[in-house]
Structure formats: structure tokens, C-alpha cells
Amino acid sequence: MASVRPLVLELIRHTSSGLPEDVLDALARARDREEPGSRAYSTFERMIQNVEAAREASAPICQDTGTLIFYVDYGPDYSPHQLERDIVGAVRDATKKAYLRPNAVDSITGENSGDNVGVGSPYIHFHPRRTKGLRIRLMMKGGGCENVGAQYSLPDTSIGAGRDLDGVRRCIIDAVQKAQGYGCAPGTIGVGVGGDRVTSYMESKEQLFRRIDDKNPDPTLAALEEELTESLQQLGIGPMGFGGKTTVLGVKIGARHRVPASFFVSVSYMCWAYRRGELEIKGDKVYLSGRRMIPAEPRRRTAASTTAARTAKKAAARATKKSARVGSSTKKSKGAAANKAKGTAAAKKAKSTAAAKKAAAKSATKKSTAAKKGAAKTRLKAAPIPSRRASATKLPVL
Amino acid sequence: MPKKIELPITESAIRELRIGDEVEISGLMVTGRDAAHKHLVKTFDETFHELAKDRFLYHCGPVVQRDGSGEWRFVAAGPTTSIREEPYEAEVIERYGIRGVIGKGGMGKRTLDAMQKYGCVYLHAIGGLAVVLAQCVVKVHGVHMLDPLGVPEAMWSIEVKDFPAVVTMDAHGGSLHETIFASSREAALRLMEKGIEAPPRSAAAK
Numbered sequence: 001m002a003s004v005r006p007l008v009l010e011l012i013r014h015t016s017s018g019l020p021e022d023v024l025d026a027l028a029r030a031r032d033r034e035e036p037g038s039r040a041y042s043t044f045e046r047m048i049q050n051v052e053a054a055r056e057a058s059a060p061i062c063q064d065t066g067t068l069i070f071y072v073d074y075g076p077d078y079s080p081h082q083l084e085r086d087i088v089g090a091v092r093d094a095t096k097k098a099y100l101r102p103n104a105v106d107s108i109t110g111e112n113s114g115d116n117v118g119v120g121s122p123y124i125h126f127h128p129r130r131t132k133g134l135r136i137r138l139m140m141k142g143g144g145c146e147n148v149g150a151q152y153s154l155p156d157t158s159i160g161a162g163r164d165l166d167g168v169r170r171c172i173i174d175a176v177q178k179a180q181g182y183g184c185a186p187g188t189i190g191v192g193v194g195g196d197r198v199t200s201y202m203e204s205k206e207q208l209f210r211r212i213d214d215k216n217p218d219p220t221l222a223a224l225e226e227e228l229t230e231s232l233q234q235l236g237i238g239p240m241g242f243g244g245k246t247t248v249l250g251v252k253i254g255a256r257h258r259v260p261a262s263f264f265v266s267v268s269y270m271c272w273a274y275r276r277g278e279l280e281i282k283g284d285k286v287y288l289s290g291r292r293m294i295p296a297e298p299r300r301r302t303a304a305s306t307t308a309a310r311t312a313k314k315a316a317a318r319a320t321k322k323s324a325r326v327g328s329s330t331k332k333s334k335g336a337a338a339n340k341a342k343g344t345a346a347a348k349k350a351k352s353t354a355a356a357k358k359a360a361a362k363s364a365t366k367k368s369t370a371a372k373k374g375a376a377k378t379r380l381k382a383a384p385i386p387s388r389r390a391s392a393t394k395l396p397v398l
Numbered sequence: 399m400p401k402k403i404e405l406p407i408t409e410s411a412i413r414e415l416r417i418g419d420e421v422e423i424s425g426l427m428v429t430g431r432d433a434a435h436k437h438l439v440k441t442f443d444e445t446f447h448e449l450a451k452d453r454f455l456y457h458c459g460p461v462v463q464r465d466g467s468g469e470w471r472f473v474a475a476g477p478t479t480s481i482r483e484e485p486y487e488a489e490v491i492e493r494y495g496i497r498g499v500i501g502k503g504g505m506g507k508r509t510l511d512a513m514q515k516y517g518c519v520y521l522h523a524i525g526g527l528a529v530v531l532a533q534c535v536v537k538v539h540g541v542h543m544l545d546p547l548g549v550p551e552a553m554w555s556i557e558v559k560d561f562p563a564v565v566t567m568d569a570h571g572g573s574l575h576e577t578i579f580a581s582s583r584e585a586a587l588r589l590m591e592k593g594i595e596a597p598p599r600s601a602a603a604k
């Protein structure tokens with residue numbers, strides 16, 4: 001496999017200097033709900049302006065570029081070891097180019113590693129899959145909003161929360177009210193119900209990879225999400241806690257099985273600077289947050305579009321099968337299937353316009369790819385991952 | 399519509415501001431965060447007094463670049479969390495005659511009392527607005543104590559133009575943070591009481 005380091009660097013740049021469309025839409029809708037001329041209106045207006053200015057300058061939208069959270073789904077044609085090296089290398093490159101602020105501080109000595117690489121940083125989850133290809137999702141989670149997250153152990157008498165859905169709802173309301181504007185409101189609320197302390201929080205973070213405008217496939221949770229997204233606005237916290245009609249942009253809830261003795265509800269707060277991006281490699285096509293990247297770095301010589309479509313179809317079928325098999329992961333697989341379907345449509349659309357360019361570019365890129373492969377290999381050797389000071393058993397294997 | 403504020407500003411003009419007022423600030427002000435605050439209460443710093451009297455103190459750890467001609471430029475200039483300076487701020491306001499503190503998240507009771515007593519306000523900047531706020535910093539006039547404190551902690555004298563903020567603590571003891579906390583708590587309790595219909599999932603009750 002070719003090094004994906006330059007592609008991951010581009011993923012980081014893209015994610016750090018802008019917001020996903022669904023988030024921008026939600027911010028624009030929030031602005032339009034306010035009276036023009038009010039402080040809430042102009043606060044939203046400035047947030048949107050800031051995103052535009054950042055895009056133009058390729059600069060981080062917020063100086064806190066956050067914790068880097070990568071989720072990697074890799075096919076049999078990729079090696080997780082090399083992917084890890086590529087991702088870590090790309091993080092170093094991105095810090096050098098000031099797409100990222102140096103954000104990895106040694107908790108014991110207080111020393112900043114200077115390149116965002118350290119023990120447990122960046123934070124990468126690997127999921128092997130059977131279909132070829134690669135998907136890397138990235139979330140940049142700001143520190144301010146991470147600080148207002150909360151975990152509840154039910155029952156919690158202080159808020160009258162029992163071990164049922166009503167208790168879960170009370171936890172969410174309580175957490176959002178206590179967060180006020182401190183996490184740079186309006187927030188998108190990721191909730192994990194069940195699991196243990198670790199997996200419960202993990203579920204709450206994974207929920208934040210969903211689009212704001214999607215629908216939870218579980219009808220009970222979908223209803224709760226919808227109800228809370230509406231009723232939490234009554235808190236009136238507004239952007240930055242200045243007061244206003246929008247306190248949250250969305251609520252996303254996932255549930256996991258738990259042991260009978262525990263009942264955790266974990267709430268992760270994502271600030272308005274909700275940075276997430278996705279890199280997908282299908283055949284020789286590369287997509288960045290759903291858009292075809294041109295020029296792509298072709299990895300294979302096969303007639304790409306048909307292969308990509310076939311792979312996508314197969315993947316979709318597999319995802320559906322999997323969702324039937326594993327009840328708890330239904331939503332993720334379904335979401336993946338939907339994404340794949342979208343990808344297919346996009347691939348088809350891109351086909352006609354890109355065909356001419358591709359043909360021209362192909363012969364040129366083929367040679368340079370080989371050269372790049374060699375270069376990448378030598379670069380990789382020069383950029384080792386720091387030795388994990390803690391023993392492997394001490395690191396949470398997520 | 400935002401009120402325009404020109405620095406320096408008088409005590410009576412500051413007392414005209416009320417919580418919830420939207421403002422746009424222009425003129426010279428100075429940055430300072432943890433290390434600067436510790437230093438400012440330990441000694442009386444003449445230079446800082448000159449830079450900050452009747453002006454605003456901005457809780458900001460900027461990202462700064464120096465171009466070829468030696469000019470400093472702010473690349474990112476978002477606010478940092480103010481509550482960390484709570485142990486020092488009341489004294490800094492009293493000693494140095496500061497008329498405004500800019501930051502995010504608001505501050506505590508001691509600072510609020512000092513603001514009422516000496517005529518000062520808290521101005522909340524918008525968090526995450528790195529690029530827009532850096533563009534508001536039109537000129538870096540100088541830097542104080544860069545050597546011992548380092549770039550983010552040093553006191554930067556900067557000229558801003560139309561820097562946006564909202565008054566969330568005023569010189570009359572008012573705090574928007576307290577008001578909104580109280581009203582949102584009430585609303586939260588109401589929402590909790592309203593409840594939802596019994597969960598249709600049998601598993602939830604186990």
C-alpha cells in the first residue's frame with residue numbers, strides 16, 4: 001500500500017479549517033431563528049463569518065485544535081501498523097504547518113511535546129473490515145467543551161433519575177443546563193447509555209460522528225433525540241451563554257448493553273466549532289468528506305468507477321447483513337450503508353466530468369506514485385512513533 | 399445594535415454599560431493571563447499601569463508571528479477562560495485602574511464586587527473565533543516582559559478595531575451568567591418534571 005500520510009495531512013487541514021455542511025446549516029438555521037440585530041443573531045453571524053475566513057486562509061477556525069480522535073476502518077489491502085505510522089507522521093506534518101496547535105502536554109512533567117505526538121496522542125481506533133479500501137474519520141474535540149462533559153451513575157437521586165429512559169433524559173437535561181455556555185454553546189450533545197465507564201463515554205463520542213440532520217434508526221431513541229433537541233432550547237442559554245433561542249444544535253444518543261449492576265449515562269458536549277472530517281479511499285478514488293479529491297493518488301490501475309461502485313454495493317450489502325447480526329451496532333452499519341450508497345452516486349456523477357482529466361493525469365501520476373512510494377518509505381523510517389512509556393497493558397485498548 | 403467603545407474610557411461611561419449590551423471595542427488594550435496576574439499582584443508594575451489604566455485587560459494567550467521587518471502580528475487571538483484569574487483580578491482592578499476585563503466564561507463574586515466598587519465591566523468575547531478576532535487586532539504596539547514570561551503569557555499592547563464582545567458583568571453588580579444560570583435551572587427542572595411516557599422497551603426496567 002502507498003503511504004496515506006499526505007492524504008491524512010490534507011484530511012487534518014480540511015477538518016481544522018472548516019465545519020461540515022450539516023453543522024454550518026444548523027448554525028445558519030439557529031441564526032435565522034433569532035431577531036436580526038439581537039446579540040444572539042450577531043454572535044451566530046460572527047461564528048459563520050469566522051468559518052468562512054478560516055476556510056479562505058486555511059487557518060484553524062479555533063486556536064484550540066483539540067484532541068485528535070481517529071477512527072480507522074481498513075480493508076485487507078492495508079496494514080494497521082503502517083497506517084498508524086502514516087497518521088502519526090501526518091499529525092507531525094500538520095503541526096509544523098500550523099494546521100494544529102501543539103496540544104500534547106505530558107501530564108506529569110507539564111512539558112509540551114511540541115508536535116502533538118505523545119503517549120496516547122493522537123488517539124486512533126482501528127477496525128478491520130473485509131472489503132478492500134480505507135475509511136479514516138477524524139474528530140477534533142476542543143478542551144473547553146470536553147471539560148463540561150459529565151457521567152452519571154443511575155440511580156441519581158439528586159436529579160430524581162431512576163434506571164429508565166426518563167432517568168436518562170433527566171441526566172441529559174441536567175448536563176446541558178450545567179454546561180451553560182462554557183463549552184462554547186450551542187453544543188451538539190453525544191450521549192452514551194449503558195456500557196462500562198469507558199465504553200459509555202466512548203459511545204457518547206462515537207455518536208458525534210453522526211450528521212446533525214440524520215435520524216436514529218432506533219425509534220425510541222429517535223423520538224427522545226427529537227424531543228430533547230426541541231425542548232432543550234427552552235433553557236434559553238443561547239450562543240456562548242448570552243441567552244437566545246438555540247442552546248443545542250442536536251442530541252445524538254446510543255445505547256450499549258450493560259452489566260445488571262451498572263447503569264451509566266455519559267454526556268459529551270461538542271462546541272459550535274464542531275470539527276469532523278472523513279477520508280475514504282475506494283479503488284483509486286479518494287473522497288474527502290464525501291467530495292472527490294482531484295488530483296487523486298491512484299493506488300491501482302483497474303477501471304476505477306465500476307470497481308468502486310461494485311465495492312460500495314458489496315460493502316452496503318455487508319453492512320446490512322452485519323446490522324442484522326449484531327443488534328447493538330445497527331445504527332452505525334446502517335449509516336455506513338447510507339454513506340456508501342451516497343458515495344456510489346457521487347462516483348457516478350464524478351465519472352463523466354473527471355474521466356478526461358483522469359486519463360491525462362493517469363500516465364503522469366503513475367510514475368510519480370512509484371517515486372512517492374519510495375520517498376514515503378524513507379520518510380516513514382525517519383519518523384518513529386514515540387516509545388510508549390507506559391507498558392502496553394496500562395494503555396486502554398479500545 | 400452594538401455600542402462603539404473607544405479606549406481609553408472614563409468611569410462614568412463604563413457605568414452606563416449594562417449586562418447584555420453588545421459592544422465593539424477600538425483602541426489600545428493589553429493582554430495578560432496566569433503568569434502576568436501573579437506578577438501584577440506581587441509588585442506594582444509601572445509599565446503595566448501606563449498600558450492598562452482606563453483601558454481593558456484581555457485574557458488571551460495569542461499566537462504571534464514576527465514578519466521579515468521585525469513587526470509582530472497576531473495570528474490567533476481568541477479569549478481564554480477567565481475564572482483562573484479569580485484569585486487576582488479584584489486586586490488588579492483596584493491597583494491598576496482597569497475599566498474592563500475581556501475573556502470567556504465570566505468571573506466570580508470577588509471580581510464582581512470589585513467591578514461595582516471601582517467601575518469596571520466584564521466583556522465576554524466569542525470563544526472559537528480565532529480568525530475573526532485576530533483580524534480585529536490591527537497593530538501590535540509592543541510587548542512587556544516577553545523575556546521572562548514567553549509569548550502566550552507576556553503582556554501585549556495591541557490596537558484593536560471593532561473587537562466584538564458582550565457585557566456579561568456590569569458595574570452595578572449585575573451578572574448575565576447568574577441570571578441565565580438561574581432561569582435555565584428553573585426551565586430544566588420544569589422539563590424534568592414533565593417527563594416522558596413510559597419506555598416501550600422492556601429491557602430498560604431491568
Ligand code: SF4
Binds near residue numbers: 064143273527
Ligand atoms: S470549546 Fe470549542 S470553540 Fe470553544 S475554545 Fe474550545 S475548541 Fe474552541
